[in-house]
Amino acid sequence: MFLLLGCRKPDFNSYNAMTFGFSCNNDIQSALRLLKELLVLGEKLNSRTMVGFIPVSSPFDHLDLARTIHGFCVKSNMVFGSSVSTALVTVYTQLIELN
Secondary structure, eight states: OTGGGTOSSOOHHHHHHHHHHHHHTTOHHHHHHHHHHHHHTTOOOOHHHHHHHGGGGOSTTOHHHHHHHHHHHHHTTOTTSHHHHHHHHHHHHHHHHHO
């Protein structure tokens, strides 16, 4: 994917930017694929990565995905950061409003 964009050796920030882009465009599968690549490469996800990815779980009825992301943030001690907790509250609020 990165080669198509002329990025021969993507770094962590490249992955964050691409994940955020997919997230903003509701391309859940591509965002998940990039997160999986990061994990396979042995990268440790940080709060910026999760904040960029969290909006993916808000469209329509992705409550299970939102819960999975929330659980990952709790296990990784990211949930106490103000940006992550705010993003999670926003997602749950949107999901509640849709139901």
